[in-house]
Amino acid sequence: MMMYIIYFAVLMLLPLYAQRKVKKTYTRYSQEYSTSGMTGAEVARKILDQNGLGNVKVEPVDGFLSDHYDPSTKVVRLSTHNFYETSIAGTAVAAHECGHAIQDAEAYSFLTWRSKLVPAANISSNASWIFIMIGMIATFKPLMLVGIILLAIGVLFQVVTLPVEFDASKRAMRQIDQLGIINNEEYPKAKKVLTAAALTYVAAAATAVMELARLVLIYTGMGNRED
Known part of the structure; x- marks a missing residue:
């Protein structure tokens, strides 16, 4: 019983806490203007140019916290x-x-692995x-095992994402500090924003691992019932 309580706590509460934390932190510091007076677009352009990435474009994109780097088109997209x-x-x-663009330029290993996992993870997560479900309903272990293996690919993607995100944040803080984009007072505030954002990835990975573990236990339990 205690195991299921912990499972549902992780599955339900951790993602909610992470989402609330990132939204609260982002909202707070999106209302504090930086002393540099640089827009996000200008910050991105300066960092990219200073790292020899003049070929990487910076574009606006609709949505709340829809910011991302697209390695296929070499574009940093920032929410409006x-x-x-x-x-x-x-x-x-x-x-x-x-930070992700710099990772891409340097062929950062975890980013390379994650990129290779994207097609398989997209297919496996849906299938x-x-x-x-068919394996559980029909009590047919081979089908359920196939599903667990496919799900494990998606879980691996979530786990590999963690070092990619942590490293990008580390690079980001180093860049804005060394380039004088933020001052000493703003540094811990910027770090809080990225730490809160990283929590969402931790929550996603934790819930994915827990769900996979639960299904493995169900699978082994099916074997016990057949015996």
Whole structure:
């Protein structure tokens, strides 16, 4: 019983806490303007140029915290507010996405692995539950095992994402510090934004691992019932 309580706590509460934390932290520091007076777009452009990445474009994109780096087109896309405004939060987020661009340029191993996993993870995440549900309903272990293996690919993607995100944030903080984009007072504030954002990835990985573990236990339990 205690195991299931812990499972549901992780599955339900951790993602909610992470989402609430990142939204609260981002909202707070998106209202504090940086002393540099640089917009997120300008921050991104400066970091990219200083790292010899003049070929990487910076574009605005609709949505709340929809910021991302697209390695296939070499484009850093910043949500509209971060692109045009001069907030501490926008500075941190823009620098983080540039961190991914630098990873890409340096062929950072975890980013390379994650990119290779994307097609398989997209397919396996959708297909896994079909096999799992049919296997559970029909009590047919081979089908459920196929589903678990497919799900494990998606879990691996979530786990590999963690070092990619942590490293991008580390690079981001180093860049905005060394380039004088933020001052000593703003540094811990920018770090709080990226730490809160990283928590969402930790929550996603934790819930994915817990769900996989639960299904493995169900699978082994099916074997016990057949015996």
